[in-house]
Amino acid sequence: MKLRTAFLWLLVAAALIGGATYAFTAARPAKQPAEKTAAPSSSLPTVPVVADAVKSGDVPIYLRGIGTVQAYNTDTIRTQVQGQITQVAFKEGQAIHAGDLLAQIDPRPYQAQLDQATANLYRDQALLANAQANLQRDSTLVVKGYATPQTVDQDKANVGQYTGAVKADQAMIENARVQLSYTRITSPIDGVTGIRLIDVGNIVQPGDPNGIVVVTQLQPISVIFTLPETNLPTIQQAMAKGPLTVLAYSEDNKTELDKGALAVLDNQIIQSSGSARLKADFPNPQHRLWPGELVNVRLLIENRPNALTVPATAVQQGQQGSYVYVIKPDATVELRVVKVAQTGARRAIIDSGVQPNEQVVVGGQSRLQPGSPVKVLTGKAAQALLSENAAQTSIP
Numbered sequence: 001m002k003l004r005t006a007f008l009w010l011l012v013a014a015a016l017i018g019g020a021t022y023a024f025t026a027a028r029p030a031k032q033p034a035e036k037t038a039a040p041s042s043s044l045p046t047v048p049v050v051a052d053a054v055k056s057g058d059v060p061i062y063l064r065g066i067g068t069v070q071a072y073n074t075d076t077i078r079t080q081v082q083g084q085i086t087q088v089a090f091k092e093g094q095a096i097h098a099g100d101l102l103a104q105i106d107p108r109p110y111q112a113q114l115d116q117a118t119a120n121l122y123r124d125q126a127l128l129a130n131a132q133a134n135l136q137r138d139s140t141l142v143v144k145g146y147a148t149p150q151t152v153d154q155d156k157a158n159v160g161q162y163t164g165a166v167k168a169d170q171a172m173i174e175n176a177r178v179q180l181s182y183t184r185i186t187s188p189i190d191g192v193t194g195i196r197l198i199d200v201g202n203i204v205q206p207g208d209p210n211g212i213v214v215v216t217q218l219q220p221i222s223v224i225f226t227l228p229e230t231n232l233p234t235i236q237q238a239m240a241k242g243p244l245t246v247l248a249y250s251e252d253n254k255t256e257l258d259k260g261a262l263a264v265l266d267n268q269i270i271q272s273s274g275s276a277r278l279k280a281d282f283p284n285p286q287h288r289l290w291p292g293e294l295v296n297v298r299l300l301i302e303n304r305p306n307a308l309t310v311p312a313t314a315v316q317q318g319q320q321g322s323y324v325y326v327i328k329p330d331a332t333v334e335l336r337v338v339k340v341a342q343t344g345a346r347r348a349i350i351d352s353g354v355q356p357n358e359q360v361v362v363g364g365q366s367r368l369q370p371g372s373p374v375k376v377l378t379g380k381a382a383q384a385l386l387s388e389n390a391a392q393t394s395i396p
Contacts, residue, residue: 080106
């Protein structure tokens with residue numbers, strides 16, 4: 001009987017506990033789960049950022065490489081005759097034209113040779129005239145029997161001998177004139193002189209290895225550069241449509257030095273590096289390209305119409321690849337994975353992931369996460385934030 005009473009008391013206690021639990025649960029508001037979902041968003045701090053719009057327009061597509069400036073012509077000026085330098089007619093670094101005098105060798109020995117050859121010509125011309133007169137006279141006398149045929153034959157031989165002597169003298173005169181002309185050392189090309197390698201009074205001769213000066217042609221000038229061989233089909237297709245524009249930029253990739261045209265696509269691939277070599281010609285009117293200079297090269301392949309672009313600083317890299325933070329109408333950010341076609345010095349071309357006129361974050365991304373509320377800065381505050389981000393990026 002006692003056991004049955006205790007069992008009944010246990011049942012009553014369990015019923016009371018269950019009822020209390022049900023009453024407590026029923027009394028709680030039904031929106032509790034929604035509060036837990038909203039809590040993370042409301043708890044995120046507001047982040048100051050700098051924003052810019054996604055723009056649409058015609059954008060040039062470039063292939064980028066590194067090249068070396070190469071002179072069209074580089075001539076080491078050497079003498080072709082031996083003699084003493086009597087005049088140096090150029091200044092180091094001077095712009096000169098083809099035919100300009102660079103140096104003068106003492107011409108007197110060569111002038112004397114020319115005078116001697118001229119004198120020999122006059123002598124042999126006189127002998128030739130006398131031989132021709134004898135031949136004419138003896139040819140008349142042999143008809144009348146006053147001269148022998150042997151005399152006429154001798155006259156003919158003398159005429160032939162002196163005719164040959166005259167032609168030899170004329171050749172000697174021409175050679176002497178050429179040798180005399182070599183005493184005036186002139187530039188064969190338009191260009192700029194280098195450092196002077198001789199002085200007045202030096203004895204020069206054709207075998208000198210250093211020469212007198214090096215003249216380098218700067219207008220036009222060429223740039224040899226390389227691109228990956230994977231770009232070869234794209235380059236060939238673009239070349240089939242017409243001449244391709246090439247831009248040369250400074251080593252820091254900030255200053256455009258000159259605009260030229262693609263001249264040659266080399267006929268072999270460099271197997272050690274898997275790259276194709278190309279040559280571009282530039283007018284170089286301001287001499288901003290200098291032989292041996294290292295430059296950045298941009299080969300214009302096409303102009304893409306209606307391309308979407310964002311500032312290059314908006315594109316970030318993560319585990320899923322390239323992404324940007326897009327500012328939504330409710331002033332929070334959304335992470336968008338994007339496909340980048342090309343990144344330039346200032347803007348990046350986006351193939352997919354954004355829409356025209358959407359606002360993307362270009363500064364302050366390090367404090368963001370998806371759903372973060374943001375405050376868009378402008379003016380000096382925006383510049384200060386961008387400068388701060390640039391300084392943090394440059395820290396090694």
